[in-house]
Amino acid sequence: MKISKVAEILNAEIRCCEDRKDDEVCSACGSDMMSDVLAFVKDQAVLLTGLVNPQVIRTAEMMDMRCIVFVRSKQPTQEMLDLATQCGIVVMTSKRRMYEACGMLYVAGLNNLREA
């Protein structure tokens, strides 16, 4: 799925790195706990979160993620957007809540099914 499609499904506003909106992503994860993202995530390209601080961007960068979706209308700071721009990570904001946003992307095909 293209990142632009993620934005379209979530009616999200892209806040930085719009030039990368045609990049393809095939998996996602949703978490407000960066410790868990660092410990349990593998090969997920999109991070959905309601947590707003610069470590969200750094965590995504460490995990080689391509896109961060801030749910519940959470607004990243300019400092965070600058960091994301340096890392080439697309940041977007959506009014959707976490559960809705994850569900909408999942049914649209962003469903990285793996053995439980």
Next chain:
Amino acid sequence: MSEPLVFTFDVDGENFTSAGEASVAMKKNLRMLGISPEAIRRVAIAMYEGEINMVIHAGGGKATVTVSSDAVKIILEDKGPGIANVELAMKEGFSTAPENIRNLGFGAGMGLPNMKKNADEMTVESTLGVGTTITMTVNI
């Protein structure tokens, strides 16, 4: 590469916002050296977790990363309070992080176990009141 390359970083313990800067810089260095993406990610995660720990618990410290032809060695040294029970600290879910750190998305008690998971070798030397030195090796 014939001679090992050594990178050193001061980890600022005053500011949680800047935690991770050394890991981001090291990740870029490893990319430029042509190390495999999988090995880079393991180094980055292990070092980032360690850096966060140093900022949360020890007021910062020093990171020394040595890149040789077959491994990346990360040494994290701090002069913090030390770890009272290393075995307990290695358990998933055990955390002494304060509430304000948990509100920032960290302190789930996954840091040390995750460092161990991503490193091929890890040793923790800690003395109460003196500090902690963690040495991690990631084979490349």
